[in-house]
Amino acid sequence: FALDANIVYMGSTGGNIYRSTNGGNSWTAINTGSTSPIIYGIYFFDANTGFVTGASGYVKYTTNGGTSWNIPTVSVTATETRIFGRKSPDEIYLLGDVNNIYKSTDYGTSWTTIPYKYSQQTIGLATNTMDINGTVMVTGGVNGLLNASTNSGINWYGISKVLNSINIYDIEYHSGTGKVWAAGRGTTGISNAILFSSDRGITWRTQSTPAGADYRSISMADENTGWVVGQNAAVIKTTNGGENWTEVTNVPSPTQTLTRVHFVNANTGWIFGYSGGSNLFKTTNGGTSWITQNYGSTDNGARWASMLDASTGYYITYNVSGSRIFKTTSGGDNWAENFYPNPGNLWSIKMINANTGYICGDAGRLFRTTDGGNNWETVTPPGNNNYTTTDWYDINNGVLGAGSGYTARTTDGSQSWLIKNTGGSSVWNVEMTHPDTIWCVQNFGYIFKYTYGSSTGITEWKNEIPENYILKQNYPNPFNPTTTIEFGLKKAGAVSLKIYDITGRLIDVILNAMHFNAGFMKITYDGSKLSSGVYLYSLEIDNRIIDTKKMVLIK
Known part of the structure; x- marks a missing residue:
């Protein structure tokens, strides 16, 4: 966790916490009296007030920069307790419980419990990350958990997927009505493995089936x-479009x-x-x-x-x-x-x-x-x-x-x-x-x-094979915010395309060891999340650097 450009905190296995006051050039150990085998989360509001979280519901906070640590008046049942914090307003959220998120607006003095399951989610799944924008809250977690709320956690719904423990094998789309059905295999105690959307996939719900099964195919x-x-x-x-599913028994001895x-x-x-x-x-x-x-x-x-x-x-x-x-x-x-x-x-x-x-x-x-x-x-x-x-x-x-x-x-x-x-x-x-x-x-x-x-x-x-490996200059250059990068492979290989700042620090990974056959590749890169400046983009084939070129982002 980086409080600013100089003050940085780092957690590790063994429950150890380290602090740097010079941007990571040197580190000092902080004794929290931790009983956690690993630190999963760190958040500081300022140089004095901060929280650390770890395994098995471990939570501690300090108000004096880590000289002493206290246990807050909240109990989190979690294998991995994680943390999310933000400023203006100052809020802290504890994650990892399979049913609830815990929120404090007074630096841990009092806590509010926020249930985050939605109506069709029949089992609890632990959160491990979240983000907030106004009244919109989004949580992510185990088994692909991705839930959202538009009213600060009062009501929740699933994003893109309504049941996080289904492996989906087949999908059927009805173009005339925009209805979509998906079938798969329920896991983690889930028996109903048919999903349905009536609005072209914007919202989803489960459809009840006679018995749990590993469904492989659907045909409407x-x-x-x-x-x-x-x-x-x-x-x-x-x-009736899946409102009711009945077992078919007259297929001869499948x-x-x-x-x-x-x-x-x-x-x-x-x-x-x-x-x-x-x-x-x-x-x-x-x-x-x-x-x-x-x-x-x-x-x-x-x-x-x-x-x-x-x-x-x-x-x-x-x-x-x-x-x-x-x-x-x-x-x-x-x-x-x-x-x-x-x-x-x-x-x-x-x-x-x-x-x-x-x-x-x-x-x-x-x-x-x-x-x-x-x-x-x-x-x-x-x-x-x-x-x-x-x-x-x-x-x-x-x-x-x-x-x-x-x-x-x-x-x-x-x-x-x-x-x-x-x-x-x-x-x-x-x-x-x-x-x-x-x-x-x-x-x-x-x-x-x-x-x-x-x-x-x-x-x-494109299946056009060059005589040698090629990395072309991006265009347009300078660019804002998108630019095109082209490269060619003389033979098949694992391709990585990486973005660095002018000091050589890795900024972004466009391709990460993705296998391509010989040919020419063209990719449009979006630099909207980067600041204006000079950047380097580097082509690697089978972990070997082929070429590196400069590009300039001007906003």
Whole structure:
């Protein structure tokens, strides 16, 4: 914690606190009499009055610059007690409790308890950070907790995700009404794993299901009728937009995990699953009855499927030694294998029309067909990543989702890509509802909707290979507040692009060891959070500095 440019405090393991009065050039130990094995938080209002927090509810404060320390009249039940403070008005907040935040406006003499769970949050999750702007409060914490209040903590709601302990695997968007459904796996005692938004993702709530399950796939035939399948042969159906979900029991002997459900209209749909050749089911009367079909393969069922219409569709087999592709033109009665180069682990297939489609998989595998699956050609993606999902709006506009938590979008049929880091974990599914609008779902309840109105923070990759590594001068230069940085890679590698001040102090990291294939990259950098001045930007490939250049920010 830095009180000003000279006075800086630092906590450590062992409960030790150190203070510097010369901007960090030298440090002096401060004895707090700590019994905490680690210090998690420090905040000082001035040179005399400050707080420290640590493990197991540890809180102490001083009013004489650390000469002596006292225990405040507040009890925090927390594994890791953290702190947030601000001035004008002088306020201190204690974080880490799974149910409450504790606030003091008189330097710890008295405390107010602020419950921060919202109505659909059924379990307490510990906060570890927060911020305040006027009456708006935002808290972040474990399992992706992200709650907000617009009235100083009186009422709370979830931001972007309503249930923080759901790993979300599939999403369904109804363009006519703006309704969105997401299905996944509940954890930490959470059983309901279907989320719903009626306002294009602005607000979310849970929908009650018959029993907790690891849901893997959702298909809405229209805004009212839909199906969800998952682990333990779970099949549920709604006829009122998810207000009620009922268990489906007339599917003939499904086993193990059901991986995909796909309805091409209100009557015709399929359920795909693991566990051999017979875990495939079809209905032609809206689920009144089902028949069993055969995959035509000895592999362990289907990982992913894409049905174009009532006759034509594809599926990818689940096989640890290498996935296979199968196609039907008879509505699933018969399946024939399609062959593709560089066999390996495949994750997702999307057929855009009867001729054109894409398949993605591990280790940078991306394949395209333009003749209905008879031939598949290798397409070079931005990096050698594990691509877990893909979706396409048309033959030009598509998106990839990666296990490393980023998306890659193309607007020219995979000739170039715009890369966006979601900041979350593995992307399990993406849906492109418009050439400029992408939804993606991830672990810990993350649902991202991104509208491409600006290229700020997005890396554009083109498959044009330079003879040598290149870092170009940014443009415009000077700039305010955005500038474009271009660089080229002669071969694949882990790329880092870092910003330093003129003294060599690291200021910002644009790319951090992100893997790219050989080619040219272009990224728009936003310097609005920086002060006017001269900065250095440095390109590193595989932890080796390639080049460094100057740029000037003038506000």
